[in-house]
Amino acid sequence: MVLLEGAELGETRTRVRLEPFAHQVGGHTSMLHYDETTLCKPLFSQEQVFYESLPADMKPFTPQYRGLISVYVEKDSSGHISLVACPQNDNESPAQESPMATKRTQQRAKTPCAAEHKPAREGPLLDRTCNDSRSSVCGTGKGKRDASFHMKDPNGNESATPERSSHNPWGLHCHRAQLMRMSSDSKDNEPYRFLLLENVASTFQLPCILDLKMGTRQHGEDASEEKKRRHMKKCEQSTSSSLGLRLGGMQVYQATTGHFLCRNKYDGRTLTAEGFRQALYQYLHDGHQLKRELLQPVLQRLSALRAVIERQGSYRFYSSSLLLIYEGKKHSPGRHPFSAPPRVDVRMIDFAHTSYRGATPAYEGPDRGYIFGVENLINMLQEIKDGD
Template sequence: MLKIPPHQVAGHKAGNGKLGPLVDESGRFYKPLQGDERGSNELKFYTSFSSDSRIPEHISKFFPTFFGTQLIEASDGSGLKPHLVLEDLSVGRDNPSIVDIKMGSRTWAPEASEEYIQKCLKKDRETSSLPLGFRLSGIQIYGNKESGYWKPERTSVQNLPAEEVKLILKRFVSSNTSTDMDMQPDCAFAATVYGGSTGILSQLLEMKAWFEDQTMYHFYSCSILIMFEKGLALEGQNPGGQIKLIDFAHVIEGRGVIDHNFLGGLCSLIKFISEILTAPSEHKSLVSSVNGVN
């Protein structure tokens, strides 16, 4: 039985006659294969990457498992359409807190059309992509059984300045419920989610070490998903913090050159996470642009 992903925070969403991804009960994620070069490019990447013996195992774990393609009924009612079949990254998680972070100060590949480049340039300039090297694409933060999720509109988090981005990343690991938007984030779970030998920061540093060396691919307009189980954190258990790299429609060959665009954004994100771990109590007041998305 196919259904709309309950924990999707960014990207094209199915429902109301719109084409979007679906999931099944077996833990597979069905992403519609776009009909232009973006679809063929993403399929090419997954096919190449999944069989590339040069990719070390400790790096391949950061990418969704690829199961090929399959014709299924599209979510918009348009009939059978080819879909990428991927690992459902939220499977097994009851109440995950998730943030989708689009990486790079430039989200367009050099081979893109002039029209597409101008469209991306406009968005990169109007959001935090240019100043920070990344932007928040979407987020959901689990509060508790009573409050449920805080899931603001994407546009309200995409163009936040540096201090407010850091504030959201603090709230992501706080015990404050999703309705307590006037309260300063307490960062109660920063150490257990971001810190530690297997925490988010450690995983980001592991990914960074590979990007400092790899010249096979340039990852334009890709996202890093950060996930953890708030419920487990509230119970004092391991929250299962995890990162995954997703969205590969604009990946191109590296041709022996380091991907400085992605690496720069990754270093910026690592700096933010490191500062939260080092001084979690330092913050500025929430501003109306964040308060207004309850």
């Protein structure tokens, strides 16, 4: 994936061909694989400021921030469009947002990283990407795992799998949409700016991931009146208002079939409170049995997160998500003669609309809507733990 090429302008720089992250279960912008421990995503200046001013006690609950890169749209002779990343020089101009954050605010300087080429067009975008956000499988690429991905529809039925897939279909849907935005907006070889973030799933072989939209309010202070109304309606008509939680995406490894079972945000919007509880139970079930050993470590991690959020005055985590991750691969007794604790993680992500200390307007006290969601999640997990 990493290509080292000599630059024609007298400087050698690293070129990294970016591919969609295989385990993206939610969100609306594409998470891209940069290296084995690092992902990148389009720059939103508000999110960059959040990471750069992050309180120390929140760092264990967020991905590590690893700086900025320049990303170019490239097209080969066959018309295939791809994204290539180049590390940002310290002497380059300050980073600006990608068109996913604003209509058109790009860095206006070329770097010697990318070769000259004509601007990409939309035509060949469907070559290696997913055509349908709800399709069961699509796409190939590097980072291939030993499990395929199956979608589950709102009625609880698994979709057919006409071919093997190495990527979560929702991530491929996001990648296709992002390529279309970037290629149609790209001209004169101008770079986009992306954030580099820790890949929190990189230490898991078969990561089972639950993406939860947190809080009772989803729109940020920068939202238009129309967007506010739209997000408020989504909250009112979903579990966001009643639970402070909404399923934004999920993949859970099924030991009985050897594939990931996936659900996306459209499914999450239709769930009732009881449906959400059932989805949470499904996330903890490997198709054969409920993984009860996960409950106590997840509850401990969530309790620690709640304590941290309660200390963060002025912060409002609007439209952010919470990731729950555990290892789906079952280790053989021969490799682990003694009982090993289950590997779990809990991380906050997506801070493009977060209001932080020093921002306008200034809030007092912690984000009660977020805490409400964490407490409901703790209560539901505790009920599952106490159940038969």
